Structure formats: C-alpha cells, structure tokens
Amino acid sequence: MISIKRRYFDFRQGSITLAPIMQFSNFLMLAYLTINEFIPFELFVPMFIITILVSFTLVGAKFRKHQFATDINMGYEKSTEAGITVYHMMKALQDPNYAKDAAFLARMDYMKRIGEGKV
Numbered sequence: 718m719i720s721i722k723r724r725y726f727d728f729r730q731g732s733i734t735l736a737p738i739m740q741f742s743n744f745l746m747l748a749y750l751t752i753n754e755f756i757p758f759e760l761f762v763p764m765f766i767i768t769i770l771v772s773f774t775l776v777g778a779k780f781r782k783h784q785f786a787t788d789i790n791m792g793y794e795k796s797t798e799a800g801i802t803v804y805h806m807m808k809a810l811q812d813p814n815y816a817k818d819a820a821f822l823a824r825m826d827y828m829k830r831i832g833e834g835k836v
Contacts, residue, residue: 748765793831794831796831797831797833797834798832800828800830800831800832800833801831803828803831804825804828804829804831804832807824807828808825811825
C-alpha cells in the first residue's frame with residue numbers, strides 16, 4: 718500500500734509542474750473575458766499570441782543582457798585558477814607604454830584578487 722506521505726509528495730511535484738500552465742490558461746481566459754465585447758475571438762487569438770511572443774522575447778532579451786552576464790561574472794569570480802592565469806598573462810603581456818593605464822592596472826589587480834580568492 719502506498720503511503721499518504723508519498724501521495725502528498727507526488728501531489729506537490731505535480732502541482733509545481735502544472736501551476737504555470739494553469740496560471741497561463743487563467744490569464745488567457747480573464748484577458749478574453751475583459752475585452753470580448755469589443756474584439757471578436759477570431760481577432761483576439763492572433764493578437765494574444767503575437768503579444769505573448771513579443772513580451773516573452775523582450776523579457777528573455779532583458780534577462781540575457783543583464784542577469785546572464787551577472788551569472789557568468791559570479792561564476793568567473795569563483796574560478797581562482799582562471800584568475801591566476803589571466804593575471805600572469807596580463808603581467809607578461811603588459812606593454813611598457815600602458816604601464817600607467819589605470820583601467821589596465823585595475824583589471825590586473827582585480828584578476829590578482831580573484832586568484833587569491835579575495836573577491
């Protein structure tokens with residue numbers, strides 16, 4: 718016999734999986750019911766699909782431009798070996814003409830701190 722705990726766990730997993738679908742269908746129904754007097758269903762469906770696709774694309778682009786770069790930087794800062802390697806490469810390839818370049822020296826210092834695990 719299957720325990721109540723097991724059924725409860727299955728219920729929780731299923732509800733988490735299906736909740737976004739239920740929420741989206743509820744949103745679709747409410748959106749149509751609010752404007753069904755002004756726009757016929759045949760016109761609402763393509764407008765809704767285009768609106769959803771555009772909004773998903775814009776949100777995805779925003780995420781890719783901002784949050785994705787943040788996630789990569791956070792992962793990079795945890796890679797001490799890569800920081801040490803980049804620091805030594807920058808030190809070896811440092812051009813004497815740019816020895817006083819503040820941005821280059823700041824980047825070298827940043828890489829050194831990553832390598833030492835102090836970031």
